[in-house]
Amino acid sequence: MAHELPPLPYGYDALEPTIDKQTMTLHHDGHHGAYVKNLNAAVEKHPDLASKSAEELLRNLNAVPEDIRATVRNNGGGHVNHTMFWKIMKPKGGGDPNGPVADVIKKTFGNFKDFQTKFNDAGAKQFGSGWVWLAGKSSGEVQIITTPNQDNPISQGLFPIFGNDVWEHAYYLKYNNRRPEYLAAWWNVVNWDEINNRFNAFKSGKTVHEPELAHR
Numbered sequence: 176m177a178h179e180l181p182p183l184p185y186g187y188d189a190l191e192p193t194i195d196k197q198t199m200t201l202h203h204d205g206h207h208g209a210y211v212k213n214l215n216a217a218v219e220k221h222p223d224l225a226s227k228s229a230e231e232l233l234r235n236l237n238a239v240p241e242d243i244r245a246t247v248r249n250n251g252g253g254h255v256n257h258t259m260f261w262k263i264m265k266p267k268g269g270g271d272p273n274g275p276v277a278d279v280i281k282k283t284f285g286n287f288k289d290f291q292t293k294f295n296d297a298g299a300k301q302f303g304s305g306w307v308w309l310a311g312k313s314s315g316e317v318q319i320i321t322t323p324n325q326d327n328p329i330s331q332g333l334f335p336i337f338g339n340d341v342w343e344h345a346y347y348l349k350y351n352n353r354r355p356e357y358l359a360a361w362w363n364v365v366n367w368d369e370i371n372n373r374f375n376a377f378k379s380g381k382t383v384h385e386p387e388l389a390h391r
């Protein structure tokens with residue numbers, strides 16, 4: 176039973192003009208599709224891993240056989256990260272946050288504008304490819320972190336509430352080398368309802384239900 180590439184929850188052009196159709200097509204079909212293919216090829220070498228979701232594998236990478244560990248880290252991470260990424264965006268999204276995630280942002284960072292500034296600054300300063308995240312700690316607090324490549328916060332014992340992809344393939348066709356411009360524009364397509372779903376899962380101590388990450 177294989178990991179599967181989830182369909183986009185909207186059309187390839189639905190996030191225009193913030194994210195262009197060509198970028199979405201290449202990002203989803205090409206890059207995410209390759210992560211799923213490579214993850215499946217690695218896991219096939221160890222049938223005892225067939226029942227584990229990609230999140231489970233990432234949560235305990237040291238238990239993954241050494242010969243496929245790097246492949247699972249990179250491609251399993253790419254699969255988990257992007258499955259989240261498509262869901263936390265939507266057409267006509269953006270605006271100020273609402274619900275409990277708005278409350279925790281205000282409590283932790285003072286106000287949404289200051290949070291955006293810090294989040295965007297962290298994403299702009301991430302050297303090379305990677306992600307910028309709002310991650311939850313076991314204490315219940317939240318923090319902004321960055322991870323290189325396709326690393327996911329769950330491998331550090333953190334909960335990925337939401338994150339933005341700062342790999343060049345996420346923005347280069349439209350924004351070229353202007354990563355800060357992409358980071359600023361991205362807030363126009365953020366899906367706060369889905370982010371609140373993830374935040375509520377974090378606060379309840381549960382994992383986010385990701386049916387696309389389960390074997391079928």
